[in-house]
Amino acid sequence: MAIDPRSHTPVYVQLADILREQIEAGELAPGSALPSEARLTQEHGIGREAVRMSISLLRSEGLVNTVRGHGSYVREVPQRRQVELAPGASVVARMPSGGERRSMQLDEGVPILEVRGPEGNVEVLPGDEVELTRPPT
Amino acid sequence: MAIDPRSHTPVYVQLADILREQIEAGELAPGSALPSEARLTQEHGIGREAVRMSISLLRSEGLVNTVRGHGSYVREVPQRRQVELAPGASVVARMPSGGERRSMQLDEGVPILEVRGPEGNVEVLPGDEVELTRPPT
DNA sequence: ATTTATTTGTACGTATGTATC
DNA sequence: CGATACATACGTACAAATAAA
Numbered sequence: 001m002a003i004d005p006r007s008h009t010p011v012y013v014q015l016a017d018i019l020r021e022q023i024e025a026g027e028l029a030p031g032s033a034l035p036s037e038a039r040l041t042q043e044h045g046i047g048r049e050a051v052r053m054s055i056s057l058l059r060s061e062g063l064v065n066t067v068r069g070h071g072s073y074v075r076e077v078p079q080r081r082q083v084e085l086a087p088g089a090s091v092v093a094r095m096p097s098g099g100e101r102r103s104m105q106l107d108e109g110v111p112i113l114e115v116r117g118p119e120g121n122v123e124v125l126p127g128d129e130v131e132l133t134r135p136p137t
Numbered sequence: 138m139a140i141d142p143r144s145h146t147p148v149y150v151q152l153a154d155i156l157r158e159q160i161e162a163g164e165l166a167p168g169s170a171l172p173s174e175a176r177l178t179q180e181h182g183i184g185r186e187a188v189r190m191s192i193s194l195l196r197s198e199g200l201v202n203t204v205r206g207h208g209s210y211v212r213e214v215p216q217r218r219q220v221e222l223a224p225g226a227s228v229v230a231r232m233p234s235g236g237e238r239r240s241m242q243l244d245e246g247v248p249i250l251e252v253r254g255p256e257g258n259v260e261v262l263p264g265d266e267v268e269l270t271r272p273p274t
Numbered sequence: 275a276t277t278t279a280t281t282t283g284t285a286c287g288t289a290t291g292t293a294t295c
Numbered sequence: 296c297g298a299t300a301c302a303t304a305c306g307t308a309c310a311a312a313t314a315a316a
Binding site: 016057060061062080082085086087088089090091092093094095096097098108109110111112113118127128130131132133134135136137 | 150153194197198199217219222223224225226227228229230231232233234235245246247248249250255264265267268269270271272273274
Binding site: 173174175189203204205206207208209 | 280281282283
């Protein structure tokens with residue numbers, strides 16, 4: 001359970017594994033706060049940078065969300081609304097640019113869906129709120 | 138052009154903006170190498186951490202790809218193969234877990250597409266290589 | 275095949291800025 | 296205002312991967 005600084009797996013990966021396990025086990029429930037950086041630093045006897053890299057890793061996986069000056073929280077499992085893919089349309093997934101992320105108010109680790117309609121019109125959807133569907137015949 | 142340490146926009150964001158502009162203008166062509174961390178540090182008069190955060194930001198946007206011990210490179214625009222979404226199927230986009238990223242050999246900043254077939258079968262596709270389509274009526 | 279130089283990765287410490295409560 | 300918490304940014308050092316001599 002304890003972190004081994006001499007292990008070949010980096011300290012920050014070890015801590016991320018511990019936290020991920022606690023999240024998936026429900027010990028850290030959706031919406032609940034992770035321990036602060038200072039606490040994680042002290043309790044695991046590691047530096048602050050390693051702690052921050054751990055949380056950054058979980059953020060990039062879409063598992064947690066960090067609010068500056070407040071804390072890091074386990075992301076709620078998003079409620080997805082169903083969007084029907086129109087006939088003749090196509091869709092690609094990609095990460096948003098910084099500007100797109102801000103304007104769409106997306107958390108880190110959230111991709112976007114870019115839907116091209118048959119007439120060339122493009123629609124950009126938040127990847128964590130949408131489930132694209134094609135109705136049965 | 139020069140980086141202003143007293144600006145309210147962080148140094149690493151300023152550098153990322155500069156590099157992103159050079160990428161989108163074609164000065165840094167797809168496949169070409171970015172300047173090394175040491176060069177960027179010296180030429181812009183900033184610390185290595187700021188340089189690394191800049192490149193990390195571009196990586197998370199899927200614009201560059203970093204190879205340890207070698208350098209960072211402008212990502213090639215991916216060739217997407219078209220995959221038809223079956224009738225009755227649905228699809229969501231999300232970021233891969235660390236294990237998924239390794240096993241699918243995905244670069245950072247590449248989402249995945251999770252396709253659920255009508256019979257509940259699930260298929261996981263790399264988001265940078267696939268364009269999902271629904272054929273016209 | 276060994277070594278050397280280059281480059282990125284990990285990790286620590288320190289200091290200061292800024293947002294939230 | 297003060298306390299807490301995360302963000303930015305510098306410096307340092309060593310580890311590890313890569314390529315070239």
